[in-house]
Amino acid sequence: MPEAPGTSKVTSKSSTLLANLLKARFPYLYIQTWEEDRVTSVIRSIAQDVALIKTPREVLIWRMTTGIIDASGNSRGDTRQPLKALEFIEKYDSPCIVVMQDFHIYFGGQGRAPDYQVIRKLRDMLIRIKQNPSPINIIFTSPFLILPEELQKDITIVDFELPSFNEIKAVLDEMIAVNEQRGRIQIVVTPEERERIAKAALGLTLSEAENAFARAMVEDGYLDIRDVEVILEEKEQIIKKTGILEFIRSELKMEDVGGLENLKRWLTKRNRSWLESASKYGLPAPKGVLITGVPGCGKSLISKSISSMWQLPLLRLDIGKIFSGLIGSSEENMRKAIKTAEAISPCILWIDEIEKGFSATSSSGDSGTSARVFAQFLTWMQEKTSQVFVVATANNIAGLPPELMRKGRFDEIFFVDLPTKRERKEILRLHMSKRLKHPEVIGDFQLTDEVLEDLAVTCEGFVGAEIEQLVIDALFEAYAEDRSILLEDFRRAIVNTVPLSVTQAEQIRAIREWANVRAVTATPKEDLEDYVKEETVLDGGNPAPGSQDQGADDIRFKRGGRTIDF
Structure with a gap:
């Protein structure tokens, strides 16, 4: 069996800092950690390493259940009571480090009143410990950081990193x-x-x-x-x-996302970038990507599929949970969310519809809380060195603060437009293949390239979500009549759908104009060229002005985003 978790060598930055503090004879140190055994082992390693600390020291452990015990487990008198334990330490005349486990219960907090006698005793001991010819250090370890105000100037907090x-x-x-x-x-x-x-x-x-x-x-x-x-x-x-972050378990794969090949290539090139092999090329961990564009075109879908491609945990940050009614708690919630994400890195942090959480940062209606939380998030995005890949999606471009899109926050900004004909064919193929499995439902229907071509042309201007829904609507037609599916069912579903490209034509034009200079198209250049060559909508005729088809035709040729291939 492997050694106990506490047998790690003293190599981390926090361990080196701890050694220096002990050598400098800091009397009281405080380590917030859940890993008692690992901390104790590191302390023992330091205490006997003359290269780190000149005078070797004995390590004693205090618990309320055992009192003070030595490395062999032998008790050092009746020291279960905190005052008796402190008196024992005060009179000890040999170099030692005393680890006080869960001593925070005497400091108050969490609904408990502080033990003022214990606090007073620690203050009384301070000078004597410093003047003792033999170096003595007291280290408090606890899962919680609780310090009484009386001791805040006397106790030094030491961050103890998670295992490297x-x-x-x-x-x-x-x-x-x-x-x-x-x-x-x-x-x-x-x-x-x-x-x-x-x-x-x-x-x-x-x-x-x-x-x-x-x-x-x-x-x-x-x-x-x-x-x-x-x-x-x-x-x-x-x-x-944590109660703030949500762990997303997604079975989606990149193969389940139709189109967006440019974005897929960009993500594929950054796969395994958190491994040691990437350091040979001097590559930093990628910061993140902002995916914006037309609603229903697969932004959330591809965000979820990154997790399976990279085999990293996917965390969803709900900005609404960050803000709460207590003053100062929103900032603390953001710090907690960031700290948790960094603790389990490498990971993917997904912020869906980020504009809804940070759109009101210039408003003073919340006494500046939104602005402070937003600034905290921006600073972390700019300066983070942890392997947390941020994926942010947005529908409303106008709601995004300009600071969020400055270079250095995200590695790239991608624009997801209405799917091209080639992309519509792929989306149709995915959804029809996924649902058409039972022989009685399929009947004589054959999913050929000609059928996909016909439907892809007919559903010009549809977003990915609308294409999925038309497949479902067609199957409901067949189910209602208890028969196999027909090509006519899909055509009827298309005719009965008014796409977003018609109902939100003005908004899509505005989004595209914004993306032309600020974002890279998620669709590859070859698909865009194929799209521009299309001459008509639906049956080959010119749509009548003001008709349903006119809206799709108006916005078809001015697609958004810079055409850069990855």
Whole structure:
């Protein structure tokens, strides 16, 4: 079996800082962490490393259940009561580090009143500890950060990082080595896949990562790249506890999205960019992408499919949950959401219809809360170094603050327009293939390229959501009459639909004009050229002015977005 999670070496930045603080004889330190064993092991490593700390020190542990115990588990007197424990430390005459676990309960908070005698005792001890010939440090560890005002100037807070990639990979490598010796679990992973599995566990504690690896091995007796899903399920527990972020489990794949090949190529080139192999090229982790355009054309669909392509967890940030009635809580909610996303990185953070959350940033009706939260988000987007890929979607371009679209926030801005004929054929093929499976429903109907070509021309101006719905409407026609599907059912559904390109023609023109200089088209150049060559709508005749077809014809030739191929 691998070593206990607490046996990690002292290599992280936080461990080096801790060593320097101990060497400088800071009397009181506070570490907020859930990983008691790992913290204790790191402290013990530091205490005996003369290269980090000149004077080796004994490490003692205090718990309210055991009192003060040494490394062998021997009790050091009747020290369960906090005052007696502090008196023992005050009189101790050998170099030592005392780790006080869950001592925060005497500091108040969470509905408890502080123990003022304990607080006073800590203040009384301060000078004596500093003047003691033998170096003595007290380290408080707790899952919660609770400090009484009386001690805020005396206690130094130390950030203790979650396990690094190297620490998690070391646990995985050791578990694989042990299981290979025993021969119980079949290991079917390449070095790169092993790296991806370890990367997927970032954000977990070592204990959580070890449990996830063990579960992945024993569920089917194999360990392969598909077990990344098991790791993501463990991460889902972290997300559920925040109440702000939502863990999205999507079965969608890129193959389920019709068209948008330019955007797909861009995303494909950035796949695996969080792996160590990308560092050879000096590549930073991609920041994110803003996808805007006509409603119903697949923005949310492709956002969900990135998760399966990259095999990364997908988190949805609901801006509405960020804002609440308590003063200052909205800013804290945003900090909490960002911190959680960074903790489980690499991951994808999806913000759907971002303009609805940040459209009122210039308004003073909320005493500037929206502006402060928005500024906090912008600063993080600009300066973040964590591997959190932000996918933001927007329908209403006018509602987007200009600061959001400045270079450096997102890597690229893509515009999703009405689907071209080639894209409509692909969308039709996807939805019809997905639903037409039963032989009695199919009957004599054949899904040929000629049928798709005919329907794609007929549904000129339809968005992807409308194409899906016309397939459903046609099937309802056949179901209502208890017969197999006919081509005429699809044609009738098209005729009975008034598309967005007609009802919102003016809005689409405005969106396209905006995108012509600010965004890159998600549709590749070859599809756009094919689209421009189309001469008519529906049956080949010119639509009558003011007719339903006229709206689609008006907006067809001025498509939005710069034509850059990736």
